[in-house]
Amino acid sequence: MTTQELIEQIKQKKSFLCIGLDVDLNKIPKHLLETEDPIFEFNKAIIDATHHLCVAYKPNTAFYEAYGIKGWQALEKTINYLNEKHPEIFTIADAKRGDIGNTSTMYAKAFFEDLAFDSVTVAPYMGKDSVEPFLAFKDKHTIMLALTSNAGAFDFQTKTVEGKELYKQVLETSKEWEHAENLMYVVGATKAEYLADIRKIIPDSFLLVPGVGAQGGNLQDVCKYGINDRVGLLINSSRGIIYASNQENFDQAAALKAEKLQQDMKVELDRHLEVLN
Numbered sequence: 001m002t003t004q005e006l007i008e009q010i011k012q013k014k015s016f017l018c019i020g021l022d023v024d025l026n027k028i029p030k031h032l033l034e035t036e037d038p039i040f041e042f043n044k045a046i047i048d049a050t051h052h053l054c055v056a057y058k059p060n061t062a063f064y065e066a067y068g069i070k071g072w073q074a075l076e077k078t079i080n081y082l083n084e085k086h087p088e089i090f091t092i093a094d095a096k097r098g099d100i101g102n103t104s105t106m107y108a109k110a111f112f113e114d115l116a117f118d119s120v121t122v123a124p125y126m127g128k129d130s131v132e133p134f135l136a137f138k139d140k141h142t143i144m145l146a147l148t149s150n151a152g153a154f155d156f157q158t159k160t161v162e163g164k165e166l167y168k169q170v171l172e173t174s175k176e177w178e179h180a181e182n183l184m185y186v187v188g189a190t191k192a193e194y195l196a197d198i199r200k201i202i203p204d205s206f207l208l209v210p211g212v213g214a215q216g217g218n219l220q221d222v223c224k225y226g227i228n229d230r231v232g233l234l235i236n237s238s239r240g241i242i243y244a245s246n247q248e249n250f251d252q253a254a255a256l257k258a259e260k261l262q263q264d265m266k267v268e269l270d271r272h273l274e275v276l277n
């Protein structure tokens with residue numbers, strides 16, 4: 001999917017919501033456990049109930065890898081279902097990969113070719129040659145960790161290296177790489193106060209922003225400096241939406257949570273895009 005197609009979808013749905021499909025068998029409704037593939041059945045019900053409210057889905061691969069081969073098969077069925085039923089929706093494999101070049105090439109093939117995701121998250125720690133193999137894929141997107149939502153972000157990412165915080169080095173260096181047009185960045189919603197500085201470095205890039213909801217991040221704070229004239233934001237909520245209820249009507253409960261966020265996003269889009277246009 002091209003970035004322009006993503007932007008068109010955001011404008012049409014008045015939403016930049018990304019729903020995280022982080023399936024934990026201990027949290028899903030009991031009746032689904034009696035089906036052959038509870039993870040896929042859960043995802044399918046959530047997708048069917050929420051696809052009109054969001055522009056992206058983000059399965060975190062940890063929640064599938066934890067269930068071995070059955071988990072990986074459920075991930076494959078989920079991405080195939082999305083690509084067949086809702087090809088307009090942007091898909092993110094939250095896998096946080098990155099290794100020496102030939103290994104990264106295999107990771108890129110796994111997520112972009114075999115599973116046909118639109119994007120994958122990568123860690124920048126191993127540098128340019130570990131990210132380049134992902135960037136080489138046309139109309140696929142590499143979402144690099146910049147400033148993460150967790151407390152541990154302060155252990156390294158905000159430390160000063162050669163006179164500049166490490167996350168700023170990551171942004172400034174990577175934006176010069178070949179195919180940088182295929183780069184997006186992760187910035188946690190819990191770090192909204194850093195967004196003004198981040199936008200000075202990468203004014204045009206898309207940001208994937210997790211941490212709204214269960215982690216305490218705030219949508220309005222993110223939008224204040226995060227929105228750019230291409231919208232430039234995908235705000236993710238996982239637990240806050242998909243575990244709204246563990247009863248039979250869990251999908252409708254999830255849709256209500258998603259709709260609340262979508263409505264808040266609509267207000268922000270109307271406000272910011274009016275100013276920008």
Ligand SMILES: O=c1ccn([C@@H]2O[C@H](COP(=O)(O)O)[C@@H](O)[C@H]2O)c(=O)[nH]1
Nearest residue numbers: 020060148149188210214215237238239
């Ligand atoms: O900085 C980061 C990077 C990734 N994540 C992932 O996003 C979701 C957040 O889930 P919630 O339930 O909405 O808190 C999850 O998959 C994380 O691994 C992040 O939270 N922060």
